[in-house]
Amino acid sequence: MDKSVSAGPSLRGVFGETIELDGGGIYRILAELSLGGNAYAVLQSDAMKKDGEIEVFRVTANAKGEPELETVEDDDEWESVAEAYDDLQFGGDERP
Template identity: 80%
Template structure:
């Protein structure tokens, strides 16, 4: 993994610790920003998701103004790869609670 922002400003530097997503409803906490396979990703979590112990993964791209924009990750394999990288970051490799 390399720089979490993929060469553009981080989500936190632009939005703070939380972001409201159009069409998704509610505010999401920015849990992590990471780079996997040369692409930048964000792991977000709403209050409801936190209660359930789940997260959502988004691809981070640079918008026309250079600021980060989020894209839904549609591919299950890509989503799983990023979720596993996030777990590794949280739990230190293969160790799971």
């Protein structure tokens, strides 16, 4: 399964290092990934950072080609993206 950096719409290219979600606060963009033909973003708020938590969103493009975020509802899909993110951070199977 492809775990490369996304070639789709770039959140960092549009928003920089942080993004403000409607009603959800400000999140740091930790990573943008492409997995199974879909683009994803791994985000983290300051509150989530304290607990070591992340949030995973699917990145799509609207009619204007601008990136939009969709909540990942499927647990298996969410876990696959979280594992791919961990692999990028910790070099594959070498996790602390």
